[in-house]
Amino acid sequence: MESTFMRTVRARTDAALASGDLQPIQADQVVLRDQGLSFIVRWVAALAAKDAAGRPAAGVATTLPGGPRNPDFNPFLNPDPALLVGPLGDHHVAILNKFPVCLHHLVLARQEFSEQCSPLEGIDFQALATVLSSEGGLGFYNGGAAAGASQRHKHVQWIPESDQNASLRELGAGLPGGLPVGGAARHPSLSLAHCFVRVEAGQGVDARASAHGMLQAFRQACAALDLRTDADGLLPPCNMLVGDGWMLVLPRSQEHFQGVSLNALSFGGTIYVRDPAQIDAIRAAGPLKALAGVGMPA
Template sequence: MNGNWMDAIDVRSASALASGDLQPVQADETEMTDGGMRFIVRWVSSLAAKDAVKKDVAVPGGPRDPAFNPFLNPDPALTVGPVGEAHVAILNKFPLCARHLVLARREFEEQLSPLVRIDFDALATIMGEAGGLGLYNGGVEAGASQRHKHVQWIPEAPGNASLKLYAPGLPTDAEPQTVARHPALAMKHCFVRVECGKGVAVDRAGASMHAGFERARAELDLAPGPDGLLPPCNLLLGDGWLLMLPRSREHFEGISFSAVCFGGTLYTRHRDQIDAIRSVGPLQAMAAVGC
């Protein structure tokens, strides 16, 4: 589609909320400071509802059907429109925030197959209009819930995840494709300076983000295996930086960590899980699921 993406997302969201196809965000939150950085931890009851749906009796095409793929033939009530020739924009049925968007491939490809230029062009289309944060969950251990290849996007808004969290520990005058590490992150990771965000042309941003992804993969030795698939990893893109980190496991104390958590906003399914994060601090919880 062409035109204003935010208007299209808002129109589709209003319709899906009215019909019940979009599950509204229900969250309580608290703030924590760790390593001089501010984190938000949210208890999102709609995530618990999502788990409950998964436990339903299996029905054809239902959540426990191994052939079920919500991205191959996306729900029209949640579909915003095509993004380029290879992707479709879909509202996340269980959003972590308002305007939470999935950019899924139109044809099936494994989620752990390496991202390519067209994946970054799709993100650049949305980010060029509205900024925000691009996200990728590579594999189950990285928080991916679907095998069908997709990236995600969330807008810049108070309380939403952002790479601005790390700005004080990163070089301010770094040239594009400069590699950096952050002193507060104990797990294996890599920042790469990229050109992306509001106002950056799609071709320019897509090329820069793709080059940054390849540089980060090389720095972290994240090469595809014999099956052509990457090891588990997360990717975040925003505010002129790419952050990539390999993953060792999905959960810390039963709390699922996906890419969005490494942007400073952590999500729990149950209120008492907030205490588990508070007991060690967000940085140690993040390190526990890294490498």
């Protein structure tokens, strides 16, 4: 039976598509194989529109009257009502991503401002756990501009489970079987610094316990990768993905590989490009080389 939350998401999506407040998803894709792993490389026309609009992640128009985009515009403090799903716990709101990479792509944004590059906290994982425990799917975090974040306001994101959406299923199949919760591992095909931690996260898992476990796993991975916090936030910037019983954390050196912006979802097997020609750049190099090119040395 569909949850009340998902019914609300679907209704808001349908209304926003009909009104034009939500960009429709138009995508072409190819599937590339690299060291036995499958990668979907998808051209999403909405991402080019996102660039043209000044890289907003969700919300309303970003231009000042008669002038260019306001660099201080924050689409998460006062979300566009057409895209607002509603409160999620005491500290977050769920918002439809105005430029979605898939249907029902959500931003889970803090109600009060906090820097995106600061480390994730318990309240962020509570928001993720609330959705993951009800709906499954994949939660992810782009921790800073070099990790693919387009907004400073603290937020995590969620996409539903689908064979066409990013996930940790395929990478997880290459990790040690039977690893207990809290056990850490590296994937032999990823030639960059990263840390997988076994977690209880997904549909049917108790949300409160899951949030606590995800927070501990994130701190464990950050310690293993020597990620440090200073006045500028978490250094170096990092991505986090969680779903299918695993959390993956990896530090980032830069956002782009040969002009292609790579965010957390790229490490979940789905690379989104803004121009069809960028597919050729990924094909020529190979997806794993592209990922290694924006990570840190192992």
